[in-house]
Amino acid sequence: MEPILLTRPGSADPQPLADYQGEGGYEALSAAVKRLPEHLLSTIERSGLRGRGGAGFPVGQKWRLAASEAETQKYVVANGGEDEPGSAKDRVLMESYPHRVLEGVILAAYAIGAHEAVLYVNSLYDHATAMLDRAITEASAAGFLGARVAGSAFNLAVRIQSAPQEYVAGEDSAVLEVIEGGPPLPREKPPFPTSAGLHGKPTVVNNIETFAFIPTIVRRGPDWFRGQGTADNPGTMLFTLPSNVRSPGVVELPIGISLRVLIEDYGGGLASGKAIKAVLPGGPSSAFIGGTDLDVAMDRQPLAALGSALGCGILRIIEAGECLVEVVDGIAHFFQKESCGQCPICQMETQALARITAQVRDGQGSQQMLDQIPKLGAFARGKGFCGLISMPIPPLTSAIRLFPEDFAYHIEHGHCPASEG
Structure with a gap:
């Protein structure tokens, strides 16, 4: 496999501008601004790139929607809030590959006709913020940012916005509220940000990882990008392996x-040597996959076929001997805590779910x-301003379906069953 993003394995140091240019950095931008934005839009559409923020929406389609708006003032926002429990991928990119992220943002701005962009960064990520700030300074000095980008008539200003430590603050419209100076509260949709x-x-609001793919796609072409991944979901992806495998990260x-290959070959398997009981493959809002289904492909459709x-x-890996009741109780209480309270039905639902799991x-x-x-879940579905209202349901219902014995034991005895070894 040829890496697209993590091109310097083993190095956590921020990539200097000269090193990035040695890999072809800013060549995509220099070439793109010599052509009409339509060529860039078409390239991203043909690449099949999907957003890496969780929803998997086609990036080219999102950019096209914004570009087609008649309004002359437009914006690009790179979402690096990264409050998903266990996630570290965006931090790695912002700290070690800041110019790759920045070039992707500049290309997006040119494609849709935006002249202002915002890098929205987790407030705990001091080093990432410093590296992005340095990259902005270096790119500006080199003529890749500011007035007359890469010698063209295109101008772009980029600034950094600190993101609050709240899960819902990473939702696209809540991101916009924070940038405007408000609290991190999602907006009712429609209208959508585009x-x-x-x-x-x-x-255009995209995840940091999404923007990091753009320069290489533009430089090497959409057909090359489609050479990896699947027909429905081309390219590579950053996976976060949890702390209980031998090689986390x-x-x-x-x-x-x-x-299975992801966990065993790249994670080294569980450090404890125990069997795998279950896996959350896509964060706390995904459904559990049982240990007998580890050969599933890590892609949207195969996982959806298993309800995840x-x-x-x-990834979150549950080991043999762990009780799913304790795990889902933690998940239910997480979403109860992170519900912003703006939508009463969401607050009611998440409180009820946490109460049920605690009683069990x-x-x-x-x-x-x-x-x-x-x-x-069925009663509340679609009645909130954001997706959090539906997020606790898949892990809870899948755990009950896959491991009813854990729940039955707790109901009868009030504690976890004996270790499974």
């Missing part, structure tokens, strides 16, 4: 790699309570 985003103007691999999701590629955990629950979980 038509009415930052300051009511057309705005962020790895770049083709989309479609099997979950690729998300941001953040403590031996005060019943099967009838568990049966209420999918009903609560």
Whole structure:
């Protein structure tokens, strides 16, 4: 596999401008601004790149929507809030490959006709913020940013915005609220950001990882990019391996790699040597996959066939001997805590789910309570301003379906069953 993003394995140092240019950095930008933005838009559309922020929306389609708006003032926002539990991929890119991210943002701005861009960075990421700030300074001095980008008539200003430590602050419209000086509260949709985003103007919001792919796609072409990954979801992806494998961290691999190969060959397997009981393949809002389904391809459609999701590629591995009741109780309470309270039905639902899992955990629950979980999800679905309202349901319902014995034991005894070894 030829890496697209992590081109300097083993090095965590920020890539200097000269080194990035030695890899072809800013060649894509220099070539793109000599052509009409339409050529760049077409290139991204033909690449098939999907957003790496979790939803997997086609990037070219999103950019096209913003570019087609008649409004002359437009914006690009790079979302590096990264409050997904266990995620570190965007931090790696911002700290070690800041120019790759920045060039992708500049290309996006040229494609849609934006003259202002914002890098939205997790407030805990001091080093990432410093590296991006340095990259902005270096790119400006080299003529790749500011007035007359790469010798063209295109102008672009880029600034950094600190992101608050709240899960919902990473939702696209909440990001825009923060940049405008407000609290991190999602907006009702429609309108969507591509038509009415930052300051009511057309705005493209993409994840940091998404932007990092853009320069190489433009430089090497969409057909080359499609040479890795799958037909529906081309390219590579950054996967975050959890702390209980022998080699935790962020790895770049083709989309479609099997979950088993990802864990065993690249993660080294579980450090404990125990069997795998279950996996959350796409973060806390994805559904559990049982240990007998580890050969599933890490791609949208195969995971969807098992009722789960690729998300941001953040793995959580449950070992034999761990109790799923304790795990899902933690997930339910996480979403209860992170519900912003703006939508009463979301607050009601997440509180009810956390109450049910706590009662089952403590031996005060019943099967009838568990049966209420999918009903609560169905009642609340689509009634919030953002997706959080539906996020606790897949992990909870899948855990109950796959491991009913764990829940039955807790209901009867009020504690976890004996270790499975």
